[in-house]
Each structure stands twice: as structure tokens, then as C-alpha cells.
Amino acid sequence: xxxxxxxSEALNIQEGKTATLTCNYTNYSPAYLQWYxxxxxxxxxxxxxxxxxxxxxxxxxxxxxxxxxxxxxxFHITASQPADSATYLCALPDRGSTLGRLYFGRGTQLTVWP
Amino acid sequence: xxxxxxxxxxEVTEMGQEVxxxxxxxxxxxxxxxxxxxxxxxxxxxxxxxxNVPIDDxxxxxxxxxxxxxxxxxxxxxxxxxxxxxxxxxxxASSLAAGAxxxxxxxxxxxxLTVL
Numbered sequence: 001x002x003x004x005x006x007x008s009e010a011l012n013i014q015e016g017k018t019a020t021l022t023c024n025y026t027n028y029s030p031a032y033l034q035w036y037x038x039x040x041x042x043x044x045x046x047x048x049x050x051x052x053x054x055x056x057x058x059x060x061x062x063x064x065x066x067x068x069x070x071x072x073x074x075f076h077i078t079a080s081q082p083a084d085s086a087t088y089l090c091a092l093p094d095r096g097s098t099l100g101r102l103y104f105g106r107g108t109q110l111t112v113w114p
Numbered sequence: 115x116x117x118x119x120x121x122x123x124x125e126v127t128e129m130g131q132e133v134x135x136x137x138x139x140x141x142x143x144x145x146x147x148x149x150x151x152x153x154x155x156x157x158x159x160x161x162x163x164x165x166n167v168p169i170d171d172x173x174x175x176x177x178x179x180x181x182x183x184x185x186x187x188x189x190x191x192x193x194x195x196x197x198x199x200x201x202x203x204x205x206x207a208s209s210l211a212a213g214a215x216x217x218x219x220x221x222x223x224x225x226x227l228t229v230l
Contacts, residue, residue: 106156
């Protein structure tokens, strides 16, 4: 299995700043890592995937890094907006499995205030 | 596609009653996952199926919980008898687990269960 830790349960930042969320894992290095967004009353929604041989991935204002030496992924939201307020979860696949099982972190609740 | 469909969206029941949660995965997906989410424990995997076969049910908390997937388009999670500590949001998710090393999961809207 995999143990995942995400930084502080809650992160509050001002609009326009960059939010940085951390995901650390402790066991095997995964083939890839995913980030999901969850809004209140809804299921998680996939945002980005980064593979073990990729250092960085970008999608609009989102940037993800993956450091297999540190066993860490960083998730950045630049020019943050109140609409970015949500809980963000990282997820890692089961080692060697081809059946789609993921291990999810507890999530970090991000609040962007005007 | 309509996405993953779950029913009911909300369920309020009394302790001791049987509860059945339903899920319709995305057409063509071959893996289906049942999760439970609470503030205390986060998102917990209860059981998952691949090609309608249960693969790992080690997350099912007790014998009171059971899950079935009689065909590729339908799954149920049953709690009998229900207890107040079962109160949580239950999510169903599906994925196309083709060994593609990128198994994105698609979640349903969840069922909020309250056991009085």
C-alpha cells in the first residue's frame, strides 16, 4: 500500500497569489501521480496527471511538479481566484496494478479570499 | 455520456434498517470503486471490481456491508443492518483500467447517508 500526506488540512490565501499544495508519499515510487479537485457536495474531479519521468506539467494556471527523490509532488495555482476555493486531493496508483486502484490523500482545503 | 450515476442522492434511515446504494458506471469502463468519505477518515476505498469481479474487499468495514456487480452497468452497496456510525457520503467511481498507466477515476455525485 501507500501512505500519503498532504500539507495542512487548510490553506488560506489572498486572490492573485500563488497557492502551493504539497503531497508526500512514503513507500514505493509510483508510475504517475494525479491531482483531483473536490467541491462541497460533489465527487472529486480529475485535474492533472504527471508521470515519473516528467518533472513538471502545466495546464492553464495549474502547475504540478514531481520529485521522485524527495517523494513529493507540488501543486501550484497561479493568479488564484475565489473560484479556486475547493479541496484538492492527490492520488497515487497501486504498485504494479493494472486495474486502476488509486490511493488518495486526505486533501488540502484551499480558500482564496478577495 | 452522463457520467457516473448514483442513487439515491440522500438517504435518511433508522438504525437497524437495510440500506441499498446504487451505481451506474460510465459505459465502457471496466473498473468500479466504492468509497466512503467522512471528515475523520477522508476518502476510504471499500471495495473495487474489475470486469464485474470483486478484486479487493479488504476495506469493507464489517460483514454488515456487501457489494455486488451483476453486470457491467450496475453495482449495489448494501448495509444491513445499518448503524449511526455508517453515516457518511458514499461515492462510486469508474475507470478504464487498461494498464495504460494513467487510470483516471470518474466519480459520481455521491449518496449522503444518515442513520438515526
